[in-house]
Amino acid sequence: MTRIPAQERRAALIGAALRVVSRNGIAQATTRAIVAEAGMSLASFHYAFDSRDELMDELISTVIENTRRAIMPEDLADGALVDVIEAGVVRYFEHLKADPEHEQAMLELTQYALRSPERHPLAQAQYRRYVELAEQSLEIAAERSGAVWHVPVAQVARVLVAFTDGLTLTWLVDRDDAASLAVAHAAADALSRMADPR
Amino acid sequence: MTRIPAQERRAALIGAALRVVSRNGIAQATTRAIVAEAGMSLASFHYAFDSRDELMDELISTVIENTRRAIMPEDLADGALVDVIEAGVVRYFEHLKADPEHEQAMLELTQYALRSPERHPLAQAQYRRYVELAEQSLEIAAERSGAVWHVPVAQVARVLVAFTDGLTLTWLVDRDDAASLAVAHAAADALSRMADPR
DNA sequence: TTGCAACTGGGTCATCCGTCCCAGTTCAGT
DNA sequence: ACTGAACTGGGACGGATGACCCAGTTGCAA
Secondary structure (H helix, E strand, O other): OOOOOHHHHHHHHHHHHHHHHHHHOHHHOOHHHHHHHHOOOHHHHHHHOOOHHHHHHHHHHHHHHHOOOOOOOOOOOOOOHHHHHHHHHHHHHHHHHHOHHHHHHHHHHHHHHHOOOOOHHHHHHHHHHHHHHHHHHHHHHHHHOOEEEOOOHHHHHHHHHHHHHHHHHHHHHHOOHHHHHHHHHHHHHHHHOOEEEO | OOOOOHHHHHHHHHHHHHHHHHHHOHHHOOHHHHHHHHOOOHHHHHHHOOOHHHHHHHHHHHHHHHOOOOOOOOOOOOOOHHHHHHHHHHHHHHHHHHOHHHHHHHHHHHHHHHOOOOOHHHHHHHHHHHHHHHHHHHHHHHHHHOEEEOOOHHHHHHHHHHHHHHHHHHHHHHOOHHHHHHHHHHHHHHHHOOEEEO
C-alpha cells in the first residue's frame, strides 16, 4: 500500500522478527510469521532481504547495537563500591523482570548464533559489547565511590557479564526473586573485592 | 531386525536424540534425524513413542536424572573453604571444556522447555536438581574445611548454580579460559564468605 | 505526462516435517 | 506346530516452510 524505502522496510521486518522471537521463540520466527507481524506480504520480505538467514544475521547485529543501552546507565547510586555495583545489578534485574521475554530472546539469539560457524562471531561480538558496556559502568562506579580497580577492568567486566547471565538464566527458569537478589548481592561482593579504596 | 523390548528402544532413541541435539542443535533433532542416529526406521520411533513431543519430554526428564552426576563429586580437595569451592568449580569447568556440546545441549533443552507452559515445570525440575547437587557438594566442602554456613545452604547452592550457568554461557561464546577461571575464582570468593570458620 | 524504479498481491514450487498405516516378519509361550 | 504379540520396512498423507516469480500498481522526478 504505502510506499516505504527499502531500508525502513528492513528495519520494520527486523523489529517484527524480534517481537516474534520474544513472544514465540526462534523456532516460530518463520518468514510468514514475521511478515504477518509486520503487516506485509511475503513478496515484500524477499524484496527487502535475500533470505531468512540474512534477516537473522541482521537481527542479531541490530540487537547488539541496541543492547542493554538502557541498562546500567550513568545515574548510578553513590556510596560504597559494593553498594553501587549491587544497585546496578539489581537495576538490571528489575529490567529483566519488566521484560523477561526480551532477555529470553537475547539468549535464544545467542545460542542460535552459536550453532553455525559463520554466525559464531556474531555471538562473540554481542558479548564483547556486553563486556564493553559493563566496563564503562564499572569505571564510573569506581570513580563515584572513590575506589580503584586492582584487576584489569576488562576482566572485572567479563566476570560481571558472566554473573549477570547466570542470574538471568536461573531467574527465567525458577522466577525466584529472592534467590536472584542473593545472586546480585554475592556478585557485587565478589566484584567489589577486585578494587581498593583510593 | 533384532528384537528389542520397547523400553530399551525408548532409551536408545533418547540417547540418539541427545547426541543429535548435542551435535546439531534442537532444531535439527527431527524424528528422521534421531531415527537415523539410532539406526532405526520411522515406524520404530512411533512404535516406541506416540509423538516427538513425548520423546522430547522424556529426553529432558532423563537428562535431569543423569545431570552432572559425574561432576562435583565427593573427592573434593582439602584446604580452606574458598579453595575447595574454587577447585570444584574449576573441575566443572574442565568438564565443560571436555564436552562443550553436552552443556550446550543442556542449555538448549532448558530454553526449549521454557517456551511452553506445559514444559516449564520440567526446566524447573532440572534446576531444582542442579541446586540439590550443588547443595550436597557445598555441605561436604564446608565439612572438609571445617566451616559452617551462616546462610541457608540451599541459597548458597542456588547462587552457585547461577554462577556456574553464567560461566558456562559466556565460555561457550568466547572460549576465554582465563576469563572463566577468573569467574570461578570470584564465585568461590563470594560463596566462601557465606560461611564462617567453625 | 511520461518513464522508471519501488513496491505488492497472489500464486507456485520443491522440500521437509510429524504422523500414520499396513503388510509382513520374528519371537515367546503354549 | 500354532498363535498372538512385538516389532519392522516402506510408503503415503497433509501441512508448513523458504524461496521464487511475475503481472500489476504506485509514487516520484524529469
